[in-house]
Amino acid sequence: MQAIKLFVLPLLATAIVMTGCASRKPVNVAEAGQNPSTSTTVNTEGLSEDAALNAQNLAGASSKGVTAANKAFLAKRVVHFDYDSSELSNDDIQTLQAHAQFLMANANSRVALTGHTDERGTREYNMALGERRAKAVESFLVTTGVNANQLEAVSYGKEMPINAGHDENAWKENRRVEINYEAVPPLLK
Template identity: 80%
Template structure:
């Protein structure tokens, strides 16, 4: 009986991680770039993330300053190989998003964790989740209401760069910040 219990726990954990992706709609085109009329940098974002970044309907200027605009325009945080530690370069970006989210209680954001192609699907789902949760934890620590955040992992399933080298893998190790309600107005 104890053997069954110990075998069931890892299976249950893997299934819970995998069900986190079930409610997220996959994208069809990973090569979306910034349009000339936009002030939001969407290079490196999936199609859904780019559309969310461009969607200014209902956008808010509250919590947006000239100093934090460049950081709010950045919607991707990158990670080192096999790591979920935030880099020093990303703290200002995440701090700007935290300030905006605190000032706009109706804003909601999906934090989608991604990995490079190396490793098993199960391992990468868990690593993508750790990355999304690291960003989520930082935002909550800086005053953001947890109800405004959703952390999801796609693992290695949605690469931005389909290459099989270090440059491609570096681009794919990321968390995207996708505003689902009331994005920052950056114009």
């Protein structure tokens, strides 16, 4: 019986911690500072929850803070990392500065920063690395002047690869933080 407790308790604790790292709550329009009565409404009947959220976000898109100079950088929604690193590269700084500028100009915008890793390493290690990556992006944005309440850092570790390959090219694509607008995304048209 003692051996079972020694095996089950750490396993259960790890499962609870890992589940908490990847859990996210949907953005409530009222909590996001938008007045539901004046928000643009979109018919989302028959759409999945994600598709409905995306449709509603596009209806509430903003061009405030979007300039000709930063439009290309705002279109980029992924920041990549080197192997076993959570350091931001110089290549991604302009992208993050453009998103910071937009977020500061649009207080109702909300962003989920989702950290990802490649398949190498344990699940626990990759969850922690994904979180460090998301927190590095969050820290940069806050240091630049973005309100921390507009940001949510989440780790998915190695659980959601965008390239299922098992080579350096696939791993390079999977080591990333995605910038996902959940409320008032940039209008890039």
